[in-house]
Amino acid sequence: AQSVTQLDSQVPVFEEAPVELRCNYSSSVSVYLFWYVQYPNQGLQLLLKYLSGSTLVESINGFEAEFNKSQTSFHLRKPSVHISDTAEYFCAVSDGNTGKLIFGQGTTLQVKP
């Protein structure tokens, strides 16, 4: 069975500081990995995904994540955060066959001025 663990429930950080949101997964098969973002009182939006190829994937708003197969991790990073990045971030895994996603518990990123 697949599972996802997000190691931090809350991450407070000051504006313009770097941030890393950690995600580890377990699976016995090849996986697809996702990061979704949820802004207050909204649904989830895809931030970035790893399907195959380059292990470093980037989003349009400066986030990046690196697939590390040996450490079964897919940590999300941003070198300089903005107030507008304040949101809930979810890591998710899919086995690519069923299309079903398994989500982590979520990490709340709180960017302070």
Added chain:
Amino acid sequence: IAGITQAPTSQILAAGRRMTLRCTQDMRHNAMYWYRQDLGLGLRLIHYSNTAGTTGKGEVPDGYSVSRANTDDFPLTLASAVPSQTSVYFCASSPQGTDTQYFGPGTRLTVL
């Protein structure tokens, strides 16, 4: 419209009542999903449908039923609501084979 719509936006419901949450997408996606979101638990899959006419059980299906009569609609029914079903419910859809899921705005349900 473009995307996924859910109705109602929020609802307060007495325990024991029947309730149907509606979900409609206009992207012609084959697959659709229902999740519930609870604090500290992330999102958990309730039911899914890979194509019109078929449905399957997710991680937490008990107390819920779904139908998929056509491509666009995927209603979720609580036959007899209980307080533990108080949650925020999200519908999602996915084009066949891509795995990226697109989410609706959610329905906040409170069962008293």
